[in-house]
Amino acid sequence: MNILFFKFYRWIFCRPFFYKFNNHLFKLSLRGLGVLNSEVASATGEDYLLEYLSRKWNPKIIIDVGSNTDAYGHKFFPGAKIFAIEPHPQTFKKLKTKFKGISRVKKFNFAMSNQNGQAKLWDFAENTELKRTQPTSQLSSLNRDVIIKIHGQKAQGFKVQKMTLDSFALQQKLAKIDFLKIDTEGHEFQVLQGAKQLLADKKIDIIQFEFNEMNVISGSFLRDFMQILPGHKFFRLMPRGLYSLDDYRPLTHELFGFQNILAVPDDKLDLILDLV
Numbered sequence: 012m013n014i015l016f017f018k019f020y021r022w023i024f025c026r027p028f029f030y031k032f033n034n035h036l037f038k039l040s041l042r043g044l045g046v047l048n049s050e051v052a053s054a055t056g057e058d059y060l061l062e063y064l065s066r067k068w069n070p071k072i073i074i075d076v077g078s079n080t081d082a083y084g085h086k087f088f089p090g091a092k093i094f095a096i097e098p099h100p101q102t103f104k105k106l107k108t109k110f111k112g113i114s115r116v117k118k119f120n121f122a123m124s125n126q127n128g129q130a131k132l133w134d135f136a137e138n139t140e141l142k143r144t145q146p147t148s149q150l151s152s153l154n155r156d157v158i159i160k161i162h163g164q165k166a167q168g169f170k171v172q173k174m175t176l177d178s179f180a181l182q183q184k185l186a187k188i189d190f191l192k193i194d195t196e197g198h199e200f201q202v203l204q205g206a207k208q209l210l211a212d213k214k215i216d217i218i219q220f221e222f223n224e225m226n227v228i229s230g231s232f233l234r235d236f237m238q239i240l241p242g243h244k245f246f247r248l249m250p251r252g253l254y255s256l257d258d259y260r261p262l263t264h265e266l267f268g269f270q271n272i273l274a275v276p277d278d279k280l281d282l283i284l285d286l287v
Contacts (some may be wrong), residue, residue: 041268045247045254049269056248057271061087068282070189076123076202077194079149080105084115089246098122098171099148121172121225122153123179125204130173133158136165152196156228175205184256203239210240220273222244224267233264236274243274246287253286
């Protein structure tokens with residue numbers, strides 16, 4: 012039956028005349044699969060996930076890598092200590108002001124990566140069109156080509172310190188990380204590379220990371236994340252649930268468009284099974 016349907020569809024619609032129609036269907040289908048839903052937190056599924064988890068789980072330590080002007084989960088987990096890490100100097104000032112006097116939100120101005128040292132953080136140049144639309148520099152990246160080739164804008168660089176998550180955990184004397192969120196505009200895989208010891212010792216529980224077209228620039232595939240996180244099940248956030256990413260196939264998994272991925276260790280799967 013499927014073969015006949017595919018043959019019929021190709022005969023009717025696989026023509027240059029229907030290319031735009033098929034392209035619109037493709038983009039609509041991506042949104043139905045949890046990709047490109049970036050408009051607001053209710054579309055990404057992040058608020059829905061956090062609200063659900065808050066009824067079943069009480070994490071003590073949350074690390075928000077690439078926090079921008081927020082501290083991930085602070086509204087949903089009032090008992091958690093949150094380490095908000097934001098490398099952009101201008102954005103960090105806004106982060107400090109927003110959470111001034113809130114002791115459980117710890118704020119740090121450096122970039123997390125796979126090495127300790129110095130780096131350049133790239134943002135839109137002051138005179139570019141997109142700079143006016145991004146007052147908190149939420150699209151800044153350690154990869155210059157993200158600004159130039161993905162966004163098509165001139166770039167300006169800021170010298171920043173960088174540190175591995177392994178080093179940071181030692182510095183802060185963190186024995187366990189309950190929730191790790193990573194949003195670093197294409198640098199997510201390198202952040203996990205810098206947590207080699209923590210991952211080997213199973214000191215990190217649930218991990219959420221963004222996966223998008225910036226990963227083309229950094230050369231990191233979803234398969235790379237799956238290989239560095241053995242013993243984890245992978246899910247794509249939907250507006251009201253999770254889509255399981257079992258049975259890896261490049262065609263269905265390597266979709267380089269905005270999405271949030273949840274990596275859950277086997278012993279924590281009971282927390283999220285009702286969402287699948």
